[in-house]
Amino acid sequence: AYCYHGQTLLASDKCGEAIRSLQESEKFFAKAEALCKEYGETKGPGTTAKPSGHLFFRKLGSLIKNTLEKCQRENGFIYFQKVPAEAPQLELKANYGLVEPVPFEFPALSTHWTPETVAAFDLTKRPKDDSAKPKPDEEVKPLKEPDIKPQKDSGCQIS
DSSP states (O other), X not given: OHHHHHHHHHHTTOHHHHHHHHHHHHHHHHHHHHHHHHHHTOOSTTTTOOGGGSHHHHHHHHHXXXXXXXXXXXXXXXXXXXXXXXXXXOOOSOOSSOOOOOOOOOOOOOTTOXXXXXXXXXXXXXXXXXXXXXOOOOOOOOOOOXXXXXXXXXXXXXX
């Protein structure tokens, strides 16, 4: 999140804040990378998963590095802005592209569902029928296919 926030800050000409955001991103990425490597070396079920080798994780590392270098280069040539000591706050509430969730409420219980009605659905008291037995397969009779011969006389001529 800090990486993409840094890209947004750079696009809005806030290069100093972008550098600080990308430095924070680099710090969290290094922590995540260490945890991923530790997870990959853990013994037990699920050891085939290697999160540090995932395409998104590998691309994110190079994206953070390249964007930070770009910000530092542009701040040295163009912006000359001071890098703040604290990382900028992330806007956690998205204000575009999302619909407000509708809270889910269970529907009211029908008056027809009484304890006696529910008890009537006891599957152990069902009648035994012979429909559960598999039916013997019927023999499939072969069909005679029509004899289609290729036609050589199509009426086309090569001149």
